[in-house]
Amino acid sequence: MPDRTDFSTIVFDVNETLLDIATLEPFFDRVFGNAAVLREWFPELILYSQTVTLSGLYAPFGDLAGGVLRMVGDNRNIAIQDSDVSELKSLIGSMPAHADVTPALTKLRDAGFTLVTLTNSAPSPAPTPLEKAGIAALFDHHFSVAEVGHFKPHPSTYQMVADRLGVDVSSLCMVACHIWDTIGAQSVGCRGAFIARPHNSILHVPGVPEPDYTSHDLAKLADQIIQAQKLTE
Template identity: 55%
Template structure:
């Protein structure tokens, strides 16, 4: 008889995976005259978060977000006011959930899966971004990389979750719409499920592992998870 693999605890990334960062676009339209620059800013935010970790340094994600916005303004020779930084931080704290999130989380919770989050964002005063988006009650724990002061995809971030939950890394399924996140999770010993939202795709080279699961929409990914593990016995 085949041995049934343990049902994993699902670890959700937050920004862009659950929460819709396109709601920041009006800021970039107003400041730069081009809402598409949101993607340049976000790519730099992730690049320099990982750079800080490689350099052995740390600053909260919100401060890094403001710093990369100032850098982008300098590159594009745009004057940035203090109120623009305030606008960015307010919008980052009030991003809504993607339309496919609530049905998918309901399905996974009804199937009996344990759900947690792991975010690059620092924990803050209540209400949190997840609370404002109406998602917080789905998750038994919300983890932040500030605990280890290293940004994803550093192995220590996933190790921290496994340690806090008292499970093996192989018992964690990391769900994210960023390939660097699922690849980092898999390298650390977790399972990885990639959500290919717009602007996100796997890197198809031999040296990088494909995600264990992959889908363009969170409902489809949730169905794959339920079909594969069926929830706890």
């Protein structure tokens, strides 16, 4: 853990970091007869979001989610219906928050940090997924990569947040359960905080930045950040 903190804004990933994608398992169990296919579909969704960005392309995250669902279905010789795609999109927009989210956000707000979200998902009409989860009001701002037309971890996504807030990227700390997200943020000068949700681990490779903070519990991760801030007071 670093011995000090010089950032004032904490940027949260949304899907899986704050909202529990495990609640999608019954859908995958119904469609594929195997709830574990969720863990095939979601990494593929991330892979192809990054692929379109590297290729200079862009499509809304929800459209990619449906397309990847159909692709996984083709791979498994299961016909995906339009109604299946619609159901998945609806479920994605209604995922609950993890139990440790509200306590962690409350601690960080009380400690004086600015809290914002940065999601690969496109903006949605009210009630938004975070509003449905009951945590939207705990944040000061909400940002979507749709504004720059690139998915995380493209550098422009993190720079966009800094620009919109009128701060330097070094004033940001990215919180995510996806190590590719913290790596991307740290590569442009942000701090990185990793929450180890199930099926997510740190990548240990020489020359690749590891998170400044890490925990299996978001409230404990918040405690680490707050304690580091106190060391500078």
